[in-house]
Amino acid sequence: MVRLSSRCTVAIHALTLLARSGDGQLQSSGEIADSLSSNPVAVRRLLGQLRDAGLVVSVEGHGGGWRLARPARRISLRDAYLAVEEGPVLPGYAHPPSEMCVVGRNMHAVLDEEFEQAERAMLDRLARTTIATMLARVLERERA
Template sequence: MSANSRLTIAAHAVAWIGLYQQQGHDVATSEQIADSANTNPVVIRRLLGRLREAGLVESRRGVGAGWRLARRLEDMTLLDVYEAVEPSPLFSMHHAPPNQACVVGAGIQPALQEIYDGVEDGLRAQLSRTTLADVLRATLAAR
């Protein structure tokens, strides 16, 4: 099973747009962002669509089409991005109910759900403490 990279690519896109705008540009194309993230522009457009629905970015159509931030990087957290691109919890239960006649099958879901809820709460707390401005600063410092 491979790791999910939606949050990483979405944060990359938002930070890239933020830097691009700081350099005096109005809008960025999905092709430009995809080139930086080394992925397909379709992947970027899908993620940016979710970010747009969450009110984090805006799109412009027609001449001069592209993407821009809807909020300042300082006013956006990684939690905002996470909630926009990750529609479901980090972990989920069985797709089919386990055998309730089995001692493990009967108790596994409640036991794991409590742990999973704690992990999700910790993740959300950590992501809420980091703005996209923080991410961009750390990104530029890492070079």
């Protein structure tokens, strides 16, 4: 299974939690961090990335917090991924292979093609699932 960084997982979790809060309800970064069992500073940093991507809005001051910037049905997992992930999901070479070898000279380009197609397929799949869908699945599991 391809593993994304924890940033994507945390982003989807936070967005789903905010979707559960309802329209206009604010959640503090501390409340979000509690749900994640995470550090509020790290959560605020990630929420800042989501804000920069137009997925959440922050309200400053006493009683402030975070809420979704648009309805959960209009935020996809792809949106969350693109907001917080940096670089390709599938790793490249840690150092260049040998140019003296026919495999070494060509493997990087061949793997890049494969990895780019795999990442496109993953992004297409993530685009089909919304935060509203995630919330519905979470609540369904809770009821079961």
